[in-house]
Amino acid sequence: MHALKLSLSLTAAALLSSAVLSQDEGDSPKTHEATALVVIEEAPTYLIQANEVVVAPGKTIKNGQVLVKNGMILAVGETVTAPDDAIVVQGETVCAGFMDAWSSLGIDPASVAEMGTGATTETASAVDHFTQDHFRVEARNAGVLLARSQVGKDASIGGLGAVLATSPAGAVVLDDACLSFTCGITRSGRRGDVFDRISEADSIGSRIASGIPYRQSLVEYSYELAEWDKAIAEKEEELADDFKKAKKDRDKEIEKAEEKGKEFKEDRYKEDKRPRAPSLDPDKAVFARAAHGEIPVIVEVHGTQELRALLASTADLPRLRLVLLGATHAMPFAEQLAARRIPVIVRPMAAGQPAEPEFKGHDLGLAGRLEGAGVQVLIGSGGSVAGVRDLPVLAQMAVAHGLSEKAAFEALTIGAARAFDIGADFGTVEAGKHAELIVLNGSPLSGRATYVFTGGELVEL
Amino acid sequence: MSLLRNRTLVPIAASFLFGILPSASAAASDTVVIEAGRIITQAGDDIIDGVIVITDGRISAIGAAADIETPWDAPVMGGPDYTAFPGFVEAHTNRGMDRPNENLDVTPFLNVRDSIDPVNAYFEDCKRWGVTTLNVQQGNNTVVAGNGRIVKPVGVTVEEMTIRPDFGYKISLAPKGGKSRATQRQTLNRTFNDLRDNLTNMVESAKQDEDFARREALGQGRERDADEGEGRAMLGTGWTVDGLEMVKRSSIDEKVLPLLEMVEGRHRTFIYCGAPMDVQPAIDFATMNGLLGTATLVVDDSCWKAADAIKASGMSVILDSNMLHIERDPVTEEETETFVPSVYAEKGIPFALTSANQSTNSLWFQAALCVGYGMDRGAALAAVTTTPADLLGLGEVVGSLEVGHAGNVLLLSGDPLDMTSWVEYTVIDGEKIYDRSKDIRNKHLLYGVEPRGATAIESDASETPSDIEVDGVDKPTDEATEEEVTEEHADGHGDDHGDEKEVEETVKKD
Numbered sequence: 001m002h003a004l005k006l007s008l009s010l011t012a013a014a015l016l017s018s019a020v021l022s023q024d025e026g027d028s029p030k031t032h033e034a035t036a037l038v039v040i041e042e043a044p045t046y047l048i049q050a051n052e053v054v055v056a057p058g059k060t061i062k063n064g065q066v067l068v069k070n071g072m073i074l075a076v077g078e079t080v081t082a083p084d085d086a087i088v089v090q091g092e093t094v095c096a097g098f099m100d101a102w103s104s105l106g107i108d109p110a111s112v113a114e115m116g117t118g119a120t121t122e123t124a125s126a127v128d129h130f131t132q133d134h135f136r137v138e139a140r141n142a143g144v145l146l147a148r149s150q151v152g153k154d155a156s157i158g159g160l161g162a163v164l165a166t167s168p169a170g171a172v173v174l175d176d177a178c179l180s181f182t183c184g185i186t187r188s189g190r191r192g193d194v195f196d197r198i199s200e201a202d203s204i205g206s207r208i209a210s211g212i213p214y215r216q217s218l219v220e221y222s223y224e225l226a227e228w229d230k231a232i233a234e235k236e237e238e239l240a241d242d243f244k245k246a247k248k249d250r251d252k253e254i255e256k257a258e259e260k261g262k263e264f265k266e267d268r269y270k271e272d273k274r275p276r277a278p279s280l281d282p283d284k285a286v287f288a289r290a291a292h293g294e295i296p297v298i299v300e301v302h303g304t305q306e307l308r309a310l311l312a313s314t315a316d317l318p319r320l321r322l323v324l325l326g327a328t329h330a331m332p333f334a335e336q337l338a339a340r341r342i343p344v345i346v347r348p349m350a351a352g353q354p355a356e357p358e359f360k361g362h363d364l365g366l367a368g369r370l371e372g373a374g375v376q377v378l379i380g381s382g383g384s385v386a387g388v389r390d391l392p393v394l395a396q397m398a399v400a401h402g403l404s405e406k407a408a409f410e411a412l413t414i415g416a417a418r419a420f421d422i423g424a425d426f427g428t429v430e431a432g433k434h435a436e437l438i439v440l441n442g443s444p445l446s447g448r449a450t451y452v453f454t455g456g457e458l459v460e461l
Numbered sequence: 462m463s464l465l466r467n468r469t470l471v472p473i474a475a476s477f478l479f480g481i482l483p484s485a486s487a488a489a490s491d492t493v494v495i496e497a498g499r500i501i502t503q504a505g506d507d508i509i510d511g512v513i514v515i516t517d518g519r520i521s522a523i524g525a526a527a528d529i530e531t532p533w534d535a536p537v538m539g540g541p542d543y544t545a546f547p548g549f550v551e552a553h554t555n556r557g558m559d560r561p562n563e564n565l566d567v568t569p570f571l572n573v574r575d576s577i578d579p580v581n582a583y584f585e586d587c588k589r590w591g592v593t594t595l596n597v598q599q600g601n602n603t604v605v606a607g608n609g610r611i612v613k614p615v616g617v618t619v620e621e622m623t624i625r626p627d628f629g630y631k632i633s634l635a636p637k638g639g640k641s642r643a644t645q646r647q648t649l650n651r652t653f654n655d656l657r658d659n660l661t662n663m664v665e666s667a668k669q670d671e672d673f674a675r676r677e678a679l680g681q682g683r684e685r686d687a688d689e690g691e692g693r694a695m696l697g698t699g700w701t702v703d704g705l706e707m708v709k710r711s712s713i714d715e716k717v718l719p720l721l722e723m724v725e726g727r728h729r730t731f732i733y734c735g736a737p738m739d740v741q742p743a744i745d746f747a748t749m750n751g752l753l754g755t756a757t758l759v760v761d762d763s764c765w766k767a768a769d770a771i772k773a774s775g776m777s778v779i780l781d782s783n784m785l786h787i788e789r790d791p792v793t794e795e796e797t798e799t800f801v802p803s804v805y806a807e808k809g810i811p812f813a814l815t816s817a818n819q820s821t822n823s824l825w826f827q828a829a830l831c832v833g834y835g836m837d838r839g840a841a842l843a844a845v846t847t848t849p850a851d852l853l854g855l856g857e858v859v860g861s862l863e864v865g866h867a868g869n870v871l872l873l874s875g876d877p878l879d880m881t882s883w884v885e886y887t888v889i890d891g892e893k894i895y896d897r898s899k900d901i902r903n904k905h906l907l908y909g910v911e912p913r914g915a916t917a918i919e920s921d922a923s924e925t926p927s928d929i930e931v932d933g934v935d936k937p938t939d940e941a942t943e944e945e946v947t948e949e950h951a952d953g954h955g956d957d958h959g960d961e962k963e964v965e966e967t968v969k970k971d
């Protein structure tokens with residue numbers, strides 16, 4: 001079990017190295033906890049004044065104020081008590097920073113393209129804060145302050161995804177945000193036939209399901225071992241009590257043997273066999289976490305056949321938290337998705353945008369129709385690096401085709417944060433949360449960002 | 462009586478050897494005296510008109526000629542025209558082996574001993590360019606590589622060349638061929654996680670055996686025999702497995718043992734970073750596994766960007782041979798040049814330079830380049846002598862000319878950073894192992910002198926029967942003719958030898 005380390009650094013000198021090199025030991029459930037930021041005494045306090053504070057989707061405060069220090073939101077309200085030396089930042093709107101639920105920003109490109117990833121491959125181990133800085137800057141300028149990035153983007157198992165911050169210093173916000181799969185997509189220019197795609201979908205379900213007996217065997221073993229330990233301890237006590245007698249008997253036996261001129265043979269000692277420990281399997285340990293809903297499972301899947309197969313193969317895993325990616329032909333399954341509370345991360349694409357065959361039939365109305373059917377919609381830029389900055393525009397395209405503005409805003413903020421288990425720390429403008437905020441000159445989706453607060457820094461745009 | 466005989470015979474024997482065989486090695490004598498117009502000691506001020514006395518391979522005295530009493534009977538090398546300088550120390554190289562890397566990811570059970578080729582031309586070049594100490598490690602295209610060793614470029618067997626056997630391991634954070642950074646790190650993490658699991662299992666099974674044996678003895682009414690020899694408890698600053706003393710070290714697999722000893726801090730590690738993004742993970746990896754005290758970072762030219770993290774870790778670096786990092790801004794296309802060693806010098810991070818190739822861009826070229834880019838001369842020279850020596854734990858042995866240090870001395874024709882300087886003599890452990898006036902390859906390349914043997918058949922042409930001279934026309938048909946040819950060659954050698962003496966004189970005049 002290891003704790004999540006979050007290091008949004010304030011200055012390079014104050015940067016405490018985050019233990020990105022985390023290890024997966026065993027299958028013990030992992031808690032998602034964010035550690036406090038580096039506290040710098042002389043860090044300034046900021047007072048944000050806005051005509052509209054968008055606290056959460058559908059909840060706003062007119063003429064409100066937000067107090068920020070050390071990268072944390074201290075207070076939100078119509079008027080908040082601010083120290084005299086607080087720096088005042090003004091704007092039309094202030095809202096939570098956007099999060100791209102489907103990107104590969106901030107990681108080594110070769111790791112994104114890698115096809116040999118497995119369940120224990122960690123996106124956090126390919127984080128690169130040194131190159132491609134301009135993409136981070138562009139994303140930040142568009143108000144995208146968090147991105148769920150993924151190595152092994154097109155591999156059948158991409159491994160553990162991470163949530164990264166686009167702050168100037170860069171940071172890993174969460175190093176085990178999800179376990180990622182793809183199903184029936186084009187890999188290296190080839191897409192399998194329908195049978196390949198269905199069998200891929202089946203194998204995702206059975207792989208995840210294999211984690212359940214694995215964990216069960218570990219638990220059973222621990223109980224069996226405790227029982228055996230207890231029994232054997234009692235037995236040893238008995239043996240110790242009987243030792244004098246046993247020794248006398250043995251001495252007699254030796255004497256006898258000598259008299260007869262035979263070789264003395266020790267009595268055979270018998271005891272209950274110790275239970276055998278199941279062999280450790282780090283992959284299955286990750287699948288167990290997924291099967292038990294400790295981390296969400298993201299599956300990129302588009303066609304109806306593989307969607308049907310995937311939903312069927314995961315139907316017996318009640319605790320699994322499945323999230324669909326792309327899901328071009330999801331509408332026939334909308335009812336089931338809504339009933340099983342499976343969110344869909346859509347990728348609204350402009351016409352003529354090059355796309356693989358699985359996107360054939362893509363239309364911008366999908367997000368709105370899914371919303372109408374009661375499915376939770378999230379929005380991603382499609383696993384790209386350069387496209388992250390387009391996220392608000394993509395959301396607007398979905399809005400233009402029927403998605404409600406509230407749902408679009410939710411998709412970019414608290415919806416995405418909740419889907420990846422960081423909803424308690426990000427996604428809304430509430431006291432106690434991280435101050436990943438955008439100050440805009442208009443409404444959240446159509447206004448231009450004038451300031452962003454990220455990683456404890458105020459960045460003027 | 463015998464004592465007297467020894468005293469008289471040694472000098473006689475020595476003079477006999479030197480008189481008759483001018484090329485005979487100075488090692489025949491216990492003591493060698495090196496004279497130089499200037500000695501750059503790398504341990505304080507230069508010495509003008511100095512002498513170095515080397516006894517039994519080690520420097521026994523060094524100082525101004527006026528202050529040092531030299532044994533009257535010791536052979537003398539050098540003279541007022543020469544500059545003496547400590548032999549260069551190559552902090553890290555994968556040259557001199559049949560190939561630098563293996564196909565397998567994790568190979569700590571391999572040893573470069575089995576790969577070093579003592580007659581590799583590289584070692585000849587080392588003598589020629591004054592590199593007297595080399596840390597041979599496997600290449601960077603690995604996850605965990607085999608065991609390295611420190612050698613000198615002298616000897617016909619690896620054992621003869623060895624200064625420190627079984628020295629250090631290479632670990633790479635940059636992706637090995639066919640991997641990406643994510644999968645490279647996955648393999649590396651799993652290697653050390655497996656190590657811990659393995660050791661834990663061994664301890665567990667040893668405990669079980671011991672418990673069973675105790676119960677068995679109780680049940681049988683038998684007093685137990687005293688315990689046999691046990692293993693050692695695990696050391697290490699990163700993590701340890703309790704109870705390892707129950708496991709005999711000799712029972713641990715050869716694939717596991719080197720890794721265990723690494724974590725225990727018994728081996729040096731050289732951790733390669735191929736990009737700045739590898740540096741923090743490398744430091745984290747070293748910290749987690751208790752390698753901080755024994756690891757040195759081997760960094761590529763772009764890693765200067767992570768210099769602050771390196772500084773904070775307290776680790777030293779071995780630099781890539783490419784010292785000028787050029788980067789193009791992806792937006793403005795503007796090029797930025799960074800002279801990498803200067804960054805480390807300014808941050809106060811100990812750094813060693815490495816050769817770009819085995820001859821022309823060797824260590825003194827690299828040091829001179831540093832000075833050309835404005836680095837302090839002392840810092841540049843230290844980066845090819847004392848710093849690498851310290852990095853290899855040989856600071857008390859090589860890298861500077863001091864009493865007690867190995868007698869590794871270069872006699873240069875001028876300043877070590879002057880592009881017109883030559884290594885005239887290379888002395889290792891008091892033994893003259895290179896003499897430029899006898900360097901056949903140099904003479905061939907610079908003065909067009911054909912090496913002995915290369916022209917043997919041509920020069921003997923007039924004396925050779927015409928029917929066997931032309932290859933392929935009339936080949937010798939019987940054994941008798943072949944023998945004749947061999948004899949001709951043998952004669953030819955004698956003639957050549959004479960020619961070469963003349964050549965040597967010409968070279969010296971030049």
